[in-house]
Amino acid sequence: MVPLLARVPKPPPPSFLDRVLESSWELAVRYALLAGVAWLFCYVIFRRRWFHRKIIAKFPQSKEVRREIFYSAISVVVFSVVGVATYYAAKAGWTRMYFGKDAYKTVWFWCSIPCAAVIHDTWFYWTHRLMHHPKLFRVFHRTHHLSHNPTPWAAYAFDPPEAVIQACMFPVVVLTIPMHPYAFALFMIWQILFNIAGHTGYEFNPRWLMRTPLKWVLNTPTNHIMHHETLRGNYGLYFNFWDRLMGTNHAQYEARYHEVTTRRRSMQDPVAVPPVGCNRNLPDQGA
Numbered sequence: 001m002v003p004l005l006a007r008v009p010k011p012p013p014p015s016f017l018d019r020v021l022e023s024s025w026e027l028a029v030r031y032a033l034l035a036g037v038a039w040l041f042c043y044v045i046f047r048r049r050w051f052h053r054k055i056i057a058k059f060p061q062s063k064e065v066r067r068e069i070f071y072s073a074i075s076v077v078v079f080s081v082v083g084v085a086t087y088y089a090a091k092a093g094w095t096r097m098y099f100g101k102d103a104y105k106t107v108w109f110w111c112s113i114p115c116a117a118v119i120h121d122t123w124f125y126w127t128h129r130l131m132h133h134p135k136l137f138r139v140f141h142r143t144h145h146l147s148h149n150p151t152p153w154a155a156y157a158f159d160p161p162e163a164v165i166q167a168c169m170f171p172v173v174v175l176t177i178p179m180h181p182y183a184f185a186l187f188m189i190w191q192i193l194f195n196i197a198g199h200t201g202y203e204f205n206p207r208w209l210m211r212t213p214l215k216w217v218l219n220t221p222t223n224h225i226m227h228h229e230t231l232r233g234n235y236g237l238y239f240n241f242w243d244r245l246m247g248t249n250h251a252q253y254e255a256r257y258h259e260v261t262t263r264r265r266s267m268q269d270p271v272a273v274p275p276v277g278c279n280r281n282l283p284d285q286g287a
């Protein structure tokens, strides 16, 4: 007699579309949770208490936030399509991604995460500069720059063609270095946290940062918010070495950082504070 279980057909493996839907859902929940927490802290609970660290001393309109969320939702789907395609390629052995248990016990597992960050930062810097070319800007990068005073929801607010370029960092990283999927997942957590922090509109770093060599390494929210204000300068993401090397930091970057981080805590009213270095007529330093 054939056992009952033997007659139950095995479910078919999930299709490409199933995986994209699943991945989109996971990515959307993670993004909504992290950007939502950042929003809740910076724009609701500590809106007054942290106001002295708000880089642009005013808050954006609701319609701007709705636009950022709308385009972020589209980007999540684009990221998932490219991510799942990259996973299929990795499974087929076309990338340097490796699988296996206990991978986290090796030194390389942990070293691969900062290496991925450097590769992504390099990819981001050069594609970002390219997308600022007048002939490419409208198609690729315009939507991200509709946010002149961005919120955490601007982190993924891209035109779909830009979302494809941003998502291509998945294959670029795993084609360049050997990486375990779990290490990649940790790298993605760093990526989203840093990206959201950079778009909160608040400077969280200590004022002494600019007095240390760390200023050569770390990029800051102030630098990126100045990029949104002026549409130029600071094309890097996590790090500042490409901008320093190529001379593309804003001329007033460090002065603005000093101004933001030395404000009095009592500054609580959302009135415009004369910003240092947000002059839109700065000479173009970028591509």
Ligand SMILES: [Zn+2]
Residues within 6 Å of the ligand: 128, 132, 141, 145, 227, 231
């Ligand atoms: Zn830009």
Ligand SMILES: [Zn+2]
Residues within 6 Å of the ligand: 144, 150, 154, 199, 224, 228
């Ligand atoms: Zn941005």
